[in-house]
Ligand code: SF4
């Protein structure tokens with residue numbers, strides 16, 4: 001009896017992207033936390049505060065990086081959980097397509113939100 | 122051997138054919154320094170001749186006697202009863218997890234053996250360099266001509282303990298990945314890295330280190346999986362820059 | 367129950383009995399991963415309140431100051447710390463750092479997560 005050949009499905013690159021995104025999240029969160037304390041020591045307590053906060057280019061950049069890395073990491077992660085369940089090829093294909101579309105949509109929506117708020121300053 | 126006598130209850134998983142498994146209890150008088158396998162064997166010899174289990178060497182070499190003892194994978198021929206229970210206590214014996222049961226305590230490991238064979242891992246390795254890198258200085262002085270058996274005895278304990286192997290039969294599993302790592306270290310055969318660079322290979326592992334915890338033979342599969350990952354990534358990067366094909 | 371592997375057995379992932387710290391880490395990571403992903407979606411949906419201008423958002427912030435919501439936020443922070451620090455352990459072991467002391471590394475990082483969560487709780491409930 002021959003054992004089946006291991007399926008590729010998730011290779012070193014995809015894994016590395018997930019891991020690098022994960023590490024970036026930690027870095028961005030760290031920087032964000034420290035900077036926030038200097039920019040808005042009391043927190044963002046009103047709508048006006050938020051709009052003012054989004055006038056700072058660094059904040060917008062951080063938010064965008066954060067958005068992209070978080071969505072990437074969590075959606076590749078969801079796919080990994082699915083892989084642990086040894087899905088059939090059609091199910092995996094459908095899930096990959098769905099996650100890719102949802103991921104792009106989430107980033108687009110998030111970016112639109114960020115720029116809408118920033119544009120109200 | 123001490124002259125202590127303990128009374129312990131062996132609770133043995135029984136299963137024949139398609140019947141659902143059930144547990145059967147046997148009270149035994151044992152010397153606590155006897156091994157769990159001795160107890161199982163005594164049940165077969167004096168209580169129930171229909172009990173099916175695997176064993177051969179009785180000295181941790183053949184890898185046949187892996188079982189679940191009180192919920193943990195053990196090589197039963199080297200597991201003293203004293204180490205798993207106390208006087209008056211229970212010893213629950215079940216077949217290894219993640220393998221189909223043939224009968225009672227014996228499981229079908231054929232797919233696992235095939236996978237091991239497919240890694241082409243040498244059964245005999247040079248003594249020098251056969252230790253894990255963190256075992257500083259071990260075998261360093263050995264004569265280069267000396268060889269010994271590879272550590273893995275293919276007992277399957279690691280596959281049984283692996284939380285990933287619970288849900289996917291396609292996962293190559295710790296022993297197989299460890300064998301690929303050792304084979305690659307000795308032969309440099311790049312095909313092994315390609316083969317294990319996938320969802321059923323090194324990337325499915327969750328760094329739980331269960332395999333390393335239960336391995337009775339110092340293979341440290343989890344360490345080897347981590348090492349294999351680095352080798353896979355290294356090769357990918359080299360290929361990206363056209364340094365390997 | 368059949369003895370062979372099956373996707374139906376996924377609940378076994380979460381069974382901590384007879385398991386090593388490495389598996390507890392895996393269990394924690396999987397639960398927090400699912401929790402944080404759920405929060406991500408929720409967060410994106412809720413933030414659409416921002417586009418409704420000052421009034422809509424300030425009402426929402428009023429709601430967010432309730433202790434229950436704050437507690438939920440604390441859970442997210444705890445999950446983030448656990449998942450992030452645990453993830454660090456996976457990265458480190460993969461790249462060959464601390465593989466033989468991964469148990470100790472796990473306890474150390476989880477202690478950090480606990481301290482971090484406590485600090486956030488203190489600030490959120492007693493200072494701010
Ligand atoms: S370290 Fe990896 S291979 Fe070993 S038991 Fe855990 S998940 Fe399985």
Ligand code: SF4
Pocket residue numbers: 272273274275276277278279280295296299332335336337338339340341342
């Ligand atoms: S790696 Fe260890 S536990 Fe796994 S089959 Fe080999 S000897 Fe047994």
Ligand code: FES
Pocket residue numbers: 175176177178179180181182183184185186187196197198199
């Ligand atoms: S009987 Fe051979 S290893 Fe236990």
